[in-house]
Amino acid sequence: MKTxxxxxxxxxxxxxxxxxxxxxxxxxxxxxxxLALLILLTSVLGNGMSSxxxxxxxxDVALPEEKLDKSGVRDLSVMSKVTTIGYAPILRNALxxxxxxxxxxxxxxxxxxxxxxxxxxxxxxxxxxxxxxxLVGQTVSFDVLASGRIDGYFKGRVTMESAALDxxxxxxxxxxxxxxxxxxxxxxxFNWNFFVWPDASDQRPEAxxxxxxxxxxxxxxxxxxxxxxxxxxxSSIYLEEFAPKNRWxxxxxxxxSNLAAVPSIVYGILGLAIxxxxxxxxxxxxxxxxxxxxxxxLPTIIISTRAALKSVxxxxxxxxxxxxxxxxxxxxxxxxxxxxxxxxxxxxxxxxQALGETAPLLLIGMVAFVREYPAAYTPESxxxxxxxxxxxxxxxxxxxxxxxxxxxxxxxxxITLLVFLLIMNAVAIYLRRRFERRW
Amino acid sequence: MEDMYHADRxxxxxxxxxxxxxxxxxxxxxxxxxxxxDVEIADKTVxxxxxxxxxxxxxxxxxxxxxxxxxxxxxxxxxxxxxxEDIYDPKVDxxxxxxxxxxxxxxxxxxxxxxxxxxxxxxxIHGLARNKAELDEIVEKSLRKAALWNEAKDRLTAPGTGLxxxxxxxxxxxxxxxxxxxxxxxxxxxxxxxxIATAQVEELIDELRQSYSVVIVTHSMQQAARVSQxxxxxxxxxxxxxxxxxxxxxxPEDSRTESYISGRIG
Numbered sequence: 049m050k051t052x053x054x055x056x057x058x059x060x061x062x063x064x065x066x067x068x069x070x071x072x073x074x075x076x077x078x079x080x081x082x083l084a085l086l087i088l089l090t091s092v093l094g095n096g097m098s099s100x101x102x103x104x105x106x107x108d109v110a111l112p113e114e115k116l117d118k119s120g121v122r123d124l125s126v127m128s129k130v131t132t133i134g135y136a137p138i139l140r141n142a143l144x145x146x147x148x149x150x151x152x153x154x155x156x157x158x159x160x161x162x163x164x165x166x167x168x169x170x171x172x173x174x175x176x177x178x179x180x181x182x183l184v185g186q187t188v189s190f191d192v193l194a195s196g197r198i199d200g201y202f203k204g205r206v207t208m209e210s211a212a213l214d215x216x217x218x219x220x221x222x223x224x225x226x227x228x229x230x231x232x233x234x235x236x237x238f239n240w241n242f243f244v245w246p247d248a249s250d251q252r253p254e255a256x257x258x259x260x261x262x263x264x265x266x267x268x269x270x271x272x273x274x275x276x277x278x279x280x281x282x283s284s285i286y287l288e289e290f291a292p293k294n295r296w297x298x299x300x301x302x303x304x305s306n307l308a309a310v311p312s313i314v315y316g317i318l319g320l321a322i323x324x325x326x327x328x329x330x331x332x333x334x335x336x337x338x339x340x341x342x343x344x345x346l347p348t349i350i351i352s353t354r355a356a357l358k359s360v361x362x363x364x365x366x367x368x369x370x371x372x373x374x375x376x377x378x379x380x381x382x383x384x385x386x387x388x389x390x391x392x393x394x395x396x397x398x399x400x401q402a403l404g405e406t407a408p409l410l411l412i413g414m415v416a417f418v419r420e421y422p423a424a425y426t427p428e429s430x431x432x433x434x435x436x437x438x439x440x441x442x443x444x445x446x447x448x449x450x451x452x453x454x455x456x457x458x459x460x461x462x463i464t465l466l467v468f469l470l471i472m473n474a475v476a477i478y479l480r481r482r483f484e485r486r487w
Numbered sequence: 488m489e490d491m492y493h494a495d496r497x498x499x500x501x502x503x504x505x506x507x508x509x510x511x512x513x514x515x516x517x518x519x520x521x522x523x524x525d526v527e528i529a530d531k532t533v534x535x536x537x538x539x540x541x542x543x544x545x546x547x548x549x550x551x552x553x554x555x556x557x558x559x560x561x562x563x564x565x566x567x568x569x570x571x572e573d574i575y576d577p578k579v580d581x582x583x584x585x586x587x588x589x590x591x592x593x594x595x596x597x598x599x600x601x602x603x604x605x606x607x608x609x610x611x612i613h614g615l616a617r618n619k620a621e622l623d624e625i626v627e628k629s630l631r632k633a634a635l636w637n638e639a640k641d642r643l644t645a646p647g648t649g650l651x652x653x654x655x656x657x658x659x660x661x662x663x664x665x666x667x668x669x670x671x672x673x674x675x676x677x678x679x680x681x682x683i684a685t686a687q688v689e690e691l692i693d694e695l696r697q698s699y700s701v702v703i704v705t706h707s708m709q710q711a712a713r714v715s716q717x718x719x720x721x722x723x724x725x726x727x728x729x730x731x732x733x734x735x736x737x738x739p740e741d742s743r744t745e746s747y748i749s750g751r752i753g
Contacts, residue, residue, distance in 0.1 A: 292559065293559055363594055363596035364598065364599075366557075366592055366596065367592065367596040367662075368598070369554060369557065369585060370554065370585060370589065370591075370592065371589065371608060371609035371612075371662055371663065372582050372583070372584075372585040372586035372612065373612055374582045381608070381612075386599065
């Protein structure tokens with residue numbers, strides 16, 4: 049029978065329908081993924097963007113000599129005997145003065161008004177005074193932190209209704225805050241301190257920052273980069289270019305692939321057993337964290353480096369050997385530069401993975417509450433040996449706290465982490481473009 | 488043109504023996520790829536290896552500078568000597584050997600570097616130049632010998648991969664002769680080139696004969712006839728016939744050679 053080209057036969061129709069269906073499935077999958085990403089971003093950004101802004105009260109604080117330095121000789125050892133408890137009333141008085149100056153009247157007790165100021169503020173002012181004793185006796189302008197509830201009011205988290213049920217604040221306090229804000233004394237502004245300050249206690253979400261976590265993560269990334277990149281690249285070069293192909297190298301190859309799939313918490317247990325219990329490094333230290341993450345990242349780096357080395361055309365190796373280059377010269381002069389973009393990309397993706405890793409760090413104690421910046425080196429604890437925390441662990445930590453203000457902080461930390469990851473991936477893409485060469 | 492070739496050939500038979508192979512066997516694992524090959528390659532001569540695909544001519548060529556060493560499963564037996572020295576002697580460093588026996592590959596494979604760096608790489612790693620001026624001189628000399636100087640002199644810093652196919656192959660030849668080799672091995676150097684580029688490379692091969700012993704593997708019998716003075720015919724791993732090119736193409740002794748040349752097998 050003669051068939052016409054103008055009418056599709058049953059078989060062709062069936063094939064076309066299958067293709068159309070397949071395209072539709074793919075499209076639907078992409079839509080679902082985009083929706084999930086959108087929901088994630090809206091949720092995180094919606095919750096977290098406010099953590100980059102913080103409410104401060106601009107106060108002119110009189111620093112009375114009779115309270116802060118009775119001796120009058122500005123001796124630091126004497127002055128430091130006045131604790132934050134001594135500074136709190138001074139700030140409260142400053143706030144009361146500000147209220148009076150603005151003509152704001154209230155029935156609130158002085159204690160409740162004092163509670164509008166963050167408990168952290170007294171410590172901040174005290175540190176400034178101790179750093180500069182000449183301030184005593186003067187009236188100095190400070191931007192002091194408002195309490196978490198007041199801050200939450202300006203961010204929409206705390207409402208008059210919720211304040212009425214809240215033991216830590218009251219609708220009257222919020223009204224005063226609103227009046228102060230209208231007068232320009234209280235202001236919600238960009239919160240650079242979120243990236244600088246260390247973690248704060250449960251009672252002071254307004255003072256909690258990512259400083260220690262960012263520093264700890266940075267230290268760990270340094271350890272990972274310094275160890276994992278050379279070890280990973282060297283072992284890949286050996287396995288790919290020099291090692292004899294036999295049962296042993298096959299075994300090693302299979303094991304490296306398997307290691308890449310080992311759950312990260314297992315590396316945490318390994319790190320706990322080896323680095324802390326056996327080698328007795330300090331727990332919670334970026335050194336141990338970095339070592340554990342190095343172990344975790346190595347398989348990723350090795351696999352991507354080997355793939356990059358494999359993708360270099362053999363004709364380049366032949367060319368190098370043909371002019372009398374040794375094996376090592378051919379690898380280091382020709383193969384490695386051509387594989388560099390792939391190696392760099394793999395390394396940065398491995399680093400990004402390590403940066404976001406939480407589970408193994410919980411096991412080696414990086415979940416601890418750390419207020420002090422870890423020094424890069426001290427004679428007692430060695431390099432990167434001081435207790436620290438890390439960005440993803442800080443997220444984990446904050447999400448466990450009861451005060452809803454920490455939800456905002458945790459989301460802010462997630463945004464920070466995501467921004468770091470985006471930057472690293474952008475660098476990876478840039479490097480690949482920059483060093484990619486055609487042959 | 489033909490007359491000149493004949494004259495050259497008459498002279499070339501007087502040359503010294505450069506490479507001598509004696510009972511060479513090559514195995515790829517259990518596969519016996521080269522069987523009992525005896526051949527004597529003269530100095531300052533172009534020797535062509537012809538034969539059907541898979542006959543072992545490239546394998547044998549790669550034995551001559553030990554490029555087969557890079558293949559784990561490859562095993563070479565028998566003696567191959569260059570100037571009377573066994574190149575498979577354990578004391579021989581293949582790196583030194585390859586500086587002496589240059590190689591040009593089937594596909595042009597310049598390094599993804601500048602034209603200058605491509606040519607200068609060999610002399611650099613072998614320490615043939617004491618300073619930049621000497622290196623410049625070597626590069627210019629090599630490019631001139633490879634008939635690429637006029638095209639490349641104004642773009643020495645341009646990437647070698649940006650040249651045309653024929654230019655790339657001449658660049659690879661320049662790179663090979665920059666290390667001042669004594670023997671030049673060419674594995675189907677024109678198979679990826681168009682007829683014009685092929686003609687240029689062939690002309691070049693004929694000039695290179697003045698200074699080197701050239702061994703060329705080719706699928707084109709016309710090419711073998713045009714450029715070579717001696718021709719070896721390989722079939723199924725055996726060296727069937729080895730003689731003056733004239734004789735192989737006009738009056739072969741073995742019936743297999745005759746069948747191949749006349750296109751009945753291959």
